[in-house]
Amino acid sequence: MHGIHTIDTGFGRPRFDAAYLVVERGRGAIIDSGTTHSVPRFLEAIEAAGLRPGDIDWVILTHVHLDHAGGAGELMKHLPHAMLAVHPRGARHMIDPSVLIAGATGVYGEEAVRRDYGTIVPVPKDRVIEASDGFVIDLQGRALLCLDTPGHAKHHIAIHDDQSSAFFTGDIFGLSYREFDTANGPFIIPTTSPVQFDPDEAHASIERMMRYEPAAMYLTHFDRVEQVKRLANDLHEQIDAMVAIARRHAGDPDREARIATDFADLYVGRAKKHGVTMGADEITKLLKIDIRLNAQGIVVWLDKAKAA
Template identity: 65%
Template sequence: MISVHGIHTIDTGFVRPRFDAAYLIVEKGRGAFIDCGTNLAVPRLLAALHDAGITAADVDWLILTHVHLDHAGGAGELIARLPNARLVVHPRGARHMIDPSVLWAGASAVYGEAVMEETYGRLRPIPVERVIEAADGHVVELAGRPLLCIDTPGHAKHHLTVHDKRANVCFTGDVFGLSYRDFDTASGAFILPTTSPVQFDPAALHASIDRLVALKPAAMYLTHYGRVEHVEKLAADLHAQIDAMVELARTAHGKPDRHVVLMESLTDLYLARAEAHGWNRGRDVLRQLLGMDIELNAQGLEVWLDR
């Protein structure tokens, strides 16, 4: 577990190593988690408290960037283990944490009950009195350390970003894309946008990225995965790819094999950009590392097209 400015990066163990992160901020002996992964990550999060020198009773907050299950699936189980903590979540996501039945039903319809149980574990409701809805501009105080919640739609309508003013960094969930360490080269971090199957909005995503860059943060902490710097360069890469992805979607629209065409064209896009970045492990390895993300991006673009 790495710590900078009291920020601890925790690998939740979801999918593969260095794929899905949660974060623990410690200030003056008090703690706040940002995102939590799935139920299966809860033992890792509790172990991180021990490593950071605090206890479960010292945690005041669990802040969710959004309620997709790789970020929030373990929220109910974790809150049950943190006697003094409250949950902070976007107003559009709060009801799904209080009563996760609709969230569970929607995901189960796609993946099936058995896969859901194995991958995420049963979702546990959070008592309404422990849930705080964070509208744009809401400030969470962690022992005098302000954590600003910023409404950042584009990936999802219920997405917020946390700006830690003390460290001058942002915890971006999925709105600032994906950057796996497997793609790091001498040129630094490689980044790509992530859509979502139902709420991708390219114009909103562009605006959210610009809003975060305007804060001039020293770094971004991504759920997938970890701390990245050179924020303005990465933002430019994201903007260019959002536009390219939208164009690929429009080109594929109306074709009988639209999904297959879009999957292949997205793979071509990411491979070309990765190779230009100095990454040369080939198409098959890229598909192994990005297969799930390419599938989700294709689905997100198709839902956007149909909408």
């Protein structure tokens, strides 16, 4: 649809982590890079779209978290004419990914980082473009507008494609896994994962995108969703509910665990109301990683808010 091809990067589980290939008049732009392990999938997708690696002009990163950007350096090796566009705050981390690697290693361990993300390699400095707010990428006359959209991360952009009346949203427009689709449409939750979540910025970024009246959003987690106005409202409600939960447990010695439990109850309750028929345990199992990361992220925000 509109020359947009979804690439399942293979990270985590099937239909968990997406990237996109946008094709216009024989040239291509890739949005998000998955992990180093994902590179063969990108090359297959390029071929399936009738292109060659040399036909790709751009790799655009929504932000530099490793499930979105960890494979960028390796992918760029295979795309001889491509430039990489990234938020100005993220550019240095693509040129020298040592801080990203150290951060992920500190959280997950060296073995897990190697297993899940592969060897993370730098992108040559002369191939990196800083996509500041309002930066427009011209793909054969097709304008891809980069907007600064903090809230999930301060190095986050969303990319508006006027031709499809859609945004490529990275993580700022939440997570919507296809397992939770019902007759009522897609189900969505916010992502507050470490370490730069800010609820006011998240609300503002969602509202900024909505002013473009998009017909659809292309999420990294996972794929195209419509019913955009309803989903935006769902995200606003849940951000407020999650902040209220966090504040309620702010003084608890085991606050992260209590917050995670209440987040699980919040998501299960909303999923059931949405018409999801699977049991609470199955819903929680599918959201287990996101519940943990959301709890961690909102605890970091609590501490920052307290210190401010």
